[in-house]
Amino acid sequence: xxxxxxxxxxxxxxxxxxxxxxxxxxxxxxxxxxxxxxxxxxxxxxxxxxxxxxxxxxxxxxxxxxxxxxxxxxxxxxxxxxx
Numbered sequence: 386x387x388x389x390x391x392x393x394x395x396x397x398x399x400x401x402x403x404x405x406x407x408x409x410x411x412x413x414x415x416x417x418x419x420x421x422x423x424x425x426x427x428x429x430x431x432x433x434x435x436x437x438x439x440x441x442x443x444x445x446x447x448x449x450x451x452x453x454x455x456x457x458x459x460x461x462x463x464x465x466x467x468x
Contacts, residue, residue, distance in 0.1 A: 393438040401465035414462075421458035 407417050425446055434440035442461075446454055 392436055396439075397465050400461065404462055404466050417462055418455065418459045421462050422455050425454060425458050425461075 404417060404421075407420070412420075429443055429446045434443050442457070446457060449457060
């Protein structure tokens with residue numbers, strides 16, 4: 386379980402770095418959220434979850450309508466932004 390959490394923490398760290406870089410590049414929160422949504426769509430259709438956390442996120446993503454998916458994307462950005 387510790388390895389899974391480390392992998393998930395690494396993924397959150399990676400996402401946090403990208404969000405920070407986007408902000409430093411002058412991207413608005415809205416643009417960052419739109420990019421997070423697009424990344425979520427890509428991951429949900431092209432990448433198999435590798436751990437329980439990723440599987441849960443995929444299941445939530447798959448269950449949601451477009452508005453709910455956009456909310457998940459904004460929440461993930463918020464999660465890593467507050468880090």
